[in-house]
Amino acid sequence: NAGVMQNPRHLVRRRGQEARLRCSPMKGHSHVYWYRQLPEEGLKFMVYLQKENIIDESGMPKERFSAEFPKEGPSILRIQQVVRGDSAAYFCASSPQYTGELFFGEGSRLTVL
Amino acid sequence: EDQVTQSPEALRLQEGESSSLNCSYTVSGLRGLFWYRQDPGKGPEFLFTLYSAGEEKEKERLKATLTKKESFLHITAPKPEDSATYLCAVHPNAGGTSYGKLTFGQGTILTVHP
Numbered sequence: 001n002a003g004v005m006q007n008p009r010h011l012v013r014r015r016g017q018e019a020r021l022r023c024s025p026m027k028g029h030s031h032v033y034w035y036r037q038l039p040e041e042g043l044k045f046m047v048y049l050q051k052e053n054i055i056d057e058s059g060m061p062k063e064r065f066s067a068e069f070p071k072e073g074p075s076i077l078r079i080q081q082v083v084r085g086d087s088a089a090y091f092c093a094s095s096p097q098y099t100g101e102l103f104f105g106e107g108s109r110l111t112v113l
Numbered sequence: 114e115d116q117v118t119q120s121p122e123a124l125r126l127q128e129g130e131s132s133s134l135n136c137s138y139t140v141s142g143l144r145g146l147f148w149y150r151q152d153p154g155k156g157p158e159f160l161f162t163l164y165s166a167g168e169e170k171e172k173e174r175l176k177a178t179l180t181k182k183e184s185f186l187h188i189t190a191p192k193p194e195d196s197a198t199y200l201c202a203v204h205p206n207a208g209g210t211s212y213g214k215l216t217f218g219q220g221t222i223l224t225v226h227p
Contacts, residue, residue, distance in 0.1 A: 004156070033213040042117075043157070043200070043217040056211040091156050098212040100145050100204040104156030 002027070004105035005074075006092050012111045019079040019086070021108045025094030032075045033102060034067060037089040049075060082112045115140045115205050117218035125224045126191055134186040134199055134221045142206030146184050147215060148177050149200040157200055191225045198222050 005024040013019050025032050034046040048056040049069035060067065064082075069075040079086055089109050093102035116139045126132055138146065145164055149157035161170040163179040170177045174195065176187040186199055202215035 031213060042219045043202075043215075045214045045216075048211045048213055056214060059214070093156070093213065095213055100147050100202070100212055100215055101159050101162055102157075102213055102215070103159070104149075106154070106156050 004092055004094050004103050006105035006108050008108060009106065010109050012113060013082050014113050015083055016081050019082050019110055021077040021090050021110070022074040023077070023092030023105060024074040026103055029094035029096045029103070031095045031097070032069050033093045034077050035091045035093065037091060039088070043091065082110070084112045086110060087112045115203060115216045117201055117203055117216055119201050119218035119221050121221060122219065123222040123224070125226065128192055128225055128227050129190050131187070131189045131191070133188070134223070136184040136186070136201030136218055137182060138184070138203050140203050140205045140216070143203060144206040145204045146179055147202045147204070148186055149202065151198045151200055151220065188223070193225045193227050196223055196225045
C-alpha cells in the first residue's frame, strides 16, 4: 500500500510566479491535511479537505493561497504570486477517519528566488 | 491560544544512555496528545496517541507518558538509529476543532552517538 505521495519534491520559483503542489493520499483515506514548516519554525496547520469540500481553512493565509481536493485526482495546494516568505516545506497528510493519527508525505520544498 | 513547548531543543546521547524528552502544553481541553518522529528530509511518522492523564504507551525503546500539563517521551538504551527530531502535538477539545488540526511543538533534535 503506497504511502502519501507528494510532488514535486522540490520546486524553485521566482517571485510573482505560481506554485502548484500535489498530494495523493493513501488508498482508502478520504481526509487530507496540508501543513507548512517554515525554516526554524514548527509545523503549522493550513487546511483540511475531504473530497470536493474544504472543511477547515483557518490556517490558510487569506490571499494567494488556495486548496482543492477534486472528486478525481490529487489534492492541490496552489500559491499565486509567490514571495520569498513562502519558501518552506509543505507537507500533506491523510487519514482514514476522524483522528489525529496522520500519515504524512515526504513534503514539497518550495524555494522562491 | 494553544501552546506546545518541547525541551530540550537538542539532546546528544551516547548509545545506551537513557533519557527523557519533555512536552509541556497549554490547551483549552485536551482531546489527544500525539508524538511523531521526523527524519531529515522526510515527513513526520506517527508514534503514539495519549488521551488522558496517567496513560502510558510503549513501542520498542520508546515509552510515552501523560500528565495534566505535560508529556514525556522516555528513551531506554537508545541506538544511533533512534536519532531524529521528535515532535509533540496536541488536539484541543475546543468545539468544532477539526480532528487533524494539530498544534505542534518545535521538536527535540535527538542525536545518539555510537
